[in-house]
Amino acid sequence: MIELLNASHDRKQFDCGVTALNRYLWQQASQDSKRHLSVVFVLVSPEDRKRVIGYYSLSSMSVTLRDIPVDLQKKLPSYPHVPATLLGRLAVDQAFQKRRLGEKLLIDALTRSYRASLEVASWAVIVDAVDEKAAQFYQNFGFSDLQNNDLKLFLPMKTIGLTLSV
C-alpha cells in the first residue's frame, strides 16, 4: 500500500543503493513535507507498515518554454514558462528491487499527478533522474529528455491521461 510519509515510518532502515536518495528520506523528506515543499509517499506492506519499501516525492515547478522540444513548443502559447509537476525522487529499497515496485510507484505518482492537474493545472510531469541508468528507467515509460538537460525528462499530462485510465 502507498501512503503519506508520517512519523510512524522507520526511515533509517531504507537503502536503495544511492546515497543522495537515502539521505533525502532519512534527513529531509519529513521536513520538506511539513514546510509544504514536497509531498512524500511511501510504499509499505500491510504486514509491516513501519518498513519503507519505496518512496517518491511530488512538488510543483515551472518549465521554461525553450526547454521543451520545438514540435511541442509550437502547440503552446508563447508564455515564458508553463506549470509542471516535479517527481523529484523515486526509489525502491535494494531488498525489494526488480519486483516491479518501481513501476508501481511510478504509475501511482503519475495517476496522482494527473488527478491533481484537473484542479491545479500542470502541463507535464518532470523527473529528475539521478544518473543515466535512472533516465533509462523513465524512458522505458515514455519520458523524453527536456532540451539542454539530459537528466531532466518529461511526460505530457495529456499523454498520461490518455495512457492511464484515470
Ligand SMILES: CC(C)(COP(=O)(O)OP(=O)(O)OC[C@H]1O[C@@H](n2cnc3c(N)ncnc32)[C@H](O)[C@@H]1OP(=O)(O)O)[C@@H](O)C(=O)NCCC(=O)NCCS
Ligand atoms: C530505479 C528503481 C526505482 C527501479 O525500481 P525496481 O522496482 O527495481 O524496478 P521495476 O522492477 O519496477 O522495473 C520496471 C522496469 O524498469 C527497468 N529498470 C529497473 N531499474 C532500472 C534501472 N536502474 N535502469 C534502467 N531500467 C531499470 C526494469 O528492467 C523494468 O523494465 P522491463 O519492463 O523492460 O523489464 C530502483 O532500482 C531504485 O530505487 N534505484 C536507485 C534509485 C534510482 O535510481 N531512482 C530513480 C531515479 S531518481
